[in-house]
Amino acid sequence: DNVIRSYKYSALTFLPLSLFEQFQRIANIYFLCIVVLQFQSIPAISTLPWYTTMIPLLTVLSVRGFKDLADDLARRHSDSQINRQPCDLLTNESFTSVQWKDVCVGDVLRLHKDQTADLLLLTTTEPHSLCYIETSDIDETNLKIRQALAVTHQELSSDPIEPSLLAFDCEEPNSHLHSFKGVLEWRDMRHLLDTGHILLRGTVLRNTRVAYGLTIYTLDSKILQNCGQTAVKTTQVERTLNKVVVGIVLLVLLFALLLAVGAGIFEARVAPGIEALAELGGRYTPVYKVFLTFWGYIILLSPSMPMSLYIRFELVHVIHSLFIGWDLDLYDGGVDVPAHARSTTLNEELGQVRYLLSDKTGTLTENRLIFRQCCVAGVLYPLDLSWNPFSCGGLQFSDKRLVDTLRKPGSPDVREFFKALALCHTVMAEWKDQAASPDEETLVGAARELGWVFLSRTRDSMTLSELGHRRQYQLLALLDFTSQRRRMSVLRDPEGELKLYCKGADIVILERLRKDSTYCESTEKALEQVFSQGCLRTLCVAVRSVQEGLWEEWSRALELAAMTTGASDDLYDNMERELTLLGVTAIEDQLQVGVPETIATLRQAGIKVWVLTGDKKTAVNVGFACRLLDPGTRLLQGEELVEFEEQPELGKRFIALSRQCQAVLCCRTTPSQKAGVVQLIRKYTSSITMAIGDGANDVNMIKAHIGVGLNGLEGGQAVQNADFSLAKFHFLRKLLLVHGRWSYRRISVFLRYFLYKTSSFAFVHVWFAFCNGFSGQPMYETWFITLYTVLYTSFPVQCLAVFEQQDVSAEGSLRWPSLYQLGVGRQLFNPRLLAGTFLYSIYTSLVLFFLPLSVFCFSAIDFQTFSITVATASVFTSTTETGYWTMFNVAAIVFSMSMYFLATLILHSPLLHTIAPADFYFLAFQNAFASPLVWLTVLLTTCTAVLPSLAARALLLVLNPPDT
């Protein structure tokens, strides 16, 4: 059974599950409680009828539900597409086509391209049962070799469909992509299985016609086990918002309590004198009345809770993300890739980044490698572009002396050097474009151009053409390159001599050289002075002649280690010593377009740029080249980072120190250390961190906080794990300075405004309580309360959140990077400003109530007209508060106001009143809006309510004139 089920709901479970999920939000629970209170039969509590809360709540729940449903249907669709793919299954001695979902553990499959499950490779049509798989979805290197066990290869290759008695035993399903342990039992023989025999789901067969595999894990396959582990990231603004919501609840409780106390006093002092009130409330004791009033005001003030805020917040995020994808400036025509916001919850944090952590290779640089120089046998062969007879274009390096030396017989060092380049790698001869690493591809290419042509490779041999002579080498061992290690090949050449070729970073190789190694000094000098000055990436190449006895002993030990522990690093170390240095290669990796300018701009914007990289010397030079470093910049090495992890107080001091630094360069970091640095910053500062990288080695770092992945050459791994993906590093400038700043600004303004609009409207009830004996009488018609947030005021604030770009245009944002400090310093959404917002909303509610009160106390105006006046002023105040007027804003305001008048006209219509007099008891529209006094009061109230914000805005405008 291999049915993928990533969808969550079925027809039956959708409603309960969706409701269960939605009621995990505190706001929804709160409103559910309010609705329950309103349904209570105690009329004294339900100050507002049930529909005032129910309708908005249902709207929010259903919008949310539909979104979830749509997502789930999309998942279902994608699931069924995957499940219905065909594959060939061995049944009764022949292969039949079945769908992916019908594959079970133990099935034998015939593979052409995709793997439906984790499979044990049995045999392939290729020689030695080799096969090549593309793993770009899983890790960094593109092509990998997999090989069936010799025993299955031999037994099955003759007649691949003969079913045999196979038994295998393997470890429990887990998520480790790079390890596997198992045993295959075959005719009473036990054969160890490791990751080299396994085809993982998610990998693609390449360069292999047909492979046969035995299903090991189906739904437990390793890639699926890796899914669903990412934590949902929430932004700082959202966390503040949650606190604000709790604050509003507390405020409502406080108000309700105070008003209940007022009610107690009123009931004791005033109410007994008024016959009607005394009679009406006669049944209850005063204490009980106070209790009822408390709950009544909880309900009455509940509209101040921004119920629909969360869903609108999400919508705004989605629109901002779309804007990022739509931006032509972030579109790279060369590779036809627009920017993409994979995560739609982090937009405003783009405007608040204080630390930018960047990978170097492929992120700051192009990762298009050019072989520039080499130093062989202590002789430096420098760059000379004037002479280039090779048409391939890949090699810009050429030196007449070198060519002469090569052709001249008797220069073993030089020849050995190029032989090493041609032999020590994992490049496939047939797959020139898909080398495991771009470095290796460049080096093999260079060797080819100079006469050492790598022709083909089999499972245990490699064929070269050395200056025209074809030679076959027997491949005894090949150790893969990892970020911590170097590459090693052990070969037996046609003459029978055993040789070990090794290449790796300078520091690794140099410490493993033979004591009496020649050219060491001159090579180091070249490394120090020439290569690193030119921002060149260097690899040292070394060789060792291995004695036959040593090899046999070592290979036995290796086999034993593989059977038992699997840890063989020590063994590798034993082999990789006593090396003889052959030379150094220098590859240039050019900086991407606009990198120095972008870094300079970001630094002006107050963003601290940290570069985390695996190498050292080059990193420093790249740092200078891209204006990251000034003389005197601090350098940090991997060994030192280990100390920070071990000693927390050191880390704290380090971060405190780095706050003083404009830029930090961390050298020789491993991928886990990169993530560690991010964690360190997040632990000791509350700042927003962003990590940008392009390769699988950056994934840990990218996952740690806001991650940006570059669509680079190193596969899609970084992009898969990133929150935003870009094609070029320099797009970061617009993403942060324009989109980020705008998002932060818009969302801050939107949230503050939303809070203002709901609370100013609801707080009017508090002031009205002082005039109606704290009885819980609503100021507004119940229908108005119901529709206020949903219909009357929602569109302008939504437009504000989408179009607001009031202060500075996109060009301005880029021209004055220091404006970015607004978001870094949280200047638009902080407790102080929120307190200001609440004070302003209290001011507005005071104006909304007391101005009409003062006007109408001289006239014979009834409650309904008074209520409509306050309501109209409230709608006007809430909708006109827009600073940036695009046609959409204007349309939204016109629409909102028309909706208000239209809905009021309908709700006050005689017809509705005749049908249901109790629900549509307001019948004041005609008379109220025919009265000039009402209009004059609305105008006065609205102007007075918005005057402070207008003045504040004008003051800002006067002090900081916008420059277009």
Next chain:
Amino acid sequence: MMASGYSAKEEDGHLPGASGAAGSGVAKSKKPDNTAFKQQRLPAWQPILTAGTVLPAFFVIGLIFIPIGIGLYVTSNNIKEFEIDYTGADMSSPCFNCSQSSSWNSTWPCRCSIAFTLDQPFESNVFMYYGLSNFYQNHRRYVKSRDDSQLNGDKSSLKNPSKECEPYRTSDNKPIAPCGAIANSLFNDTLELFYIDPNGTRTQIPLMKKGIAWWTDKHVKFRNPGGTNLNLSTVFQGTAKPVNWHKSVYELDADLENNGFINEDFIVWMRTAALPTFRKLYRIIQKKSNMTPTLPRGNYTLDITYNYPVLSFEGRKRMILSTISWMGGKNPFLGLAYITVGSVCFFLGVVLLIIHHKYGNRNNSADIPN
């Protein structure tokens, strides 16, 4: 999140089905559209707003509001209003005895009259109001105590009023019509106005009791059960009068158009006030001819049939006479408020202008790094 990412990735190219579909068509460029909306270059009016255009706005608002305010203030001042408190809380008041004796269940109407003088003639139509203070007509329990269906002429509600009317729902096991506390507490003082000629003769001033309610109330919201043509006493048969009333709802007026639920005094009372102290329209004194003022200068007496008790809640009862203008009755506050807000705007404009000249230019050059 990851799961969907995974499947999205699968769709990107590795699925035979998906890649086949993508491969069949011409590869479409992913280049975003160059539209004003997508590139966020919508034309907007804000960026051209500078100090030079915003500051005048303050002066303009000020210059609009101040004249409106002056106009309102002058209009309000031209409105003549006369107010007299007839509560009788004072020993010296002619209504003192009535006020002390009045209660809801007193059967004998108490009468008193108060003399007053109008110093100026009231031209045009004069509105006569009664005012109550400290009477919480906006208290929630009170506001809810009514049955709009019953008042709308619904026959089943007539016989079986809403529970909201409790404890004024039934009386002697008969449904009360109109039910509820609001109806029960109907203002039932009768006010009559007499002009005392200089030679001492009393002339009763004709008071219009129709036309004081809203048209929508009279024709839509309030309807007698069973239409208008039937005999109201039979329609209301089997119902009880509100306990505080002295007569039944169908005895409120002899005029069939002003009786029962559509009695205008009743309608006006049922349209509850916004504040604890309020006034309600009682009668209209229509202008008779162009030659004489509606209410000439001179002495008047107000004859009160004193039924409505207010002393228990320290309430006051007033009679107000007022001429009206386009903006309604006398309203000094609105004009002053407009003048104040207009002046504040003007003042803000001046302050901002000073700031603009003092600091604006300097910041302009200092704030923006090049």
